Amino acid sequence: MTITITAFERSPDGGKGLARDTRVRWALEEVGQPYEVRLVSFRAMKEPAHRALHPFGQIPTYEEGDLALFETGAIVFHIAERHAGLLPDDANARARAITWMFAALNTVEPPILELVTARITEGDKPWSQERLPLVEDRIRDRLDQLSGRLGHADWLDGAFSAGDLMMVSVLLRLRLSGILGEFPNLAAYVARGEARAAYKRAFDAQLAVNTGKPPAG
Numbered sequence: 067m068t069i070t071i072t073a074f075e076r077s078p079d080g081g082k083g084l085a086r087d088t089r090v091r092w093a094l095e096e097v098g099q100p101y102e103v104r105l106v107s108f109r110a111m112k113e114p115a116h117r118a119l120h121p122f123g124q125i126p127t128y129e130e131g132d133l134a135l136f137e138t139g140a141i142v143f144h145i146a147e148r149h150a151g152l153l154p155d156d157a158n159a160r161a162r163a164i165t166w167m168f169a170a171l172n173t174v175e176p177p178i179l180e181l182v183t184a185r186i187t188e189g190d191k192p193w194s195q196e197r198l199p200l201v202e203d204r205i206r207d208r209l210d211q212l213s214g215r216l217g218h219a220d221w222l223d224g225a226f227s228a229g230d231l232m233m234v235s236v237l238l239r240l241r242l243s244g245i246l247g248e249f250p251n252l253a254a255y256v257a258r259g260e261a262r263a264a265y266k267r268a269f270d271a272q273l274a275v276n277t278g279k280p281p282a283g
């Protein structure tokens with residue numbers, strides 16, 4: 067059955083891979099599932115046809131036959147459950163990998179998103195400059211804890227899993243801030259994720275949309 071996802075017609079990041087369709091593309095590439103992409107404009111996202119797929123009028127969405135999903139956590143989990151390659155067979159290891167997916171989305175991503183809000187959405191407020199260091203320090207606290215847990219390991223719990231895919235995707239958003247570089251083992255962890263062939267294919271595919279050039283190779 068054909069899998070169709072949605073993505074920005076033009077991503078505000080110009081193709082740096084930060085929009086959330088990249089993590090869904092990455093998951094599909096890891097498990098070797100072909101997919102199609104329907105590009106949507108900011109206006110079309112808010113219209114009834116798209117809202118029927120995504121109640122909050124956002125991307126990405128995922129369609130496969132009768133199934134329509136939204137929320138990258140649910141989409142990546144669905145892909146990982148249906149296809150081999152992203153979750154371990156051992157029941158306990160599988161539960162731990164899923165735990166890392168939730169940790170990425172519920173514990174690590176929120177302070178990172180706060181930084182985006184503080185810098186961009188609230189950047190012109192008179193109190194913004196005063197607030198920024200507080201927001202950055204909250205991220206540092208989380209990264210310090212995560213860095214301690216990762217230690218010298220390649221991945222969070224044994225082999226690469228959907229938990230790592232989600233954690234790397236969340237941490238990537240920090241690169242431009244410079245904060246990631248303060249934690250060398252996390253920076254190396256993100257680089258390991260980006261070096262995966264599946265990530266590169268996903269990244270190149272979204273870049274091609276945003277530059278109008280077909281992926282290399």
Ligand code: GTB
Binds near residue numbers: 085123125
């Ligand atoms: N919790 C949802 C999920 O994980 O699927 C969040 C989905 C979401 O935030 N979608 C964003 C969206 O559709 C795109 S990814 N925004 C349009 C809207 O809300 O009207 C967030 C995003 C957007 C842009 C960049 N960027 O340019 O750097 C990075 C990330």
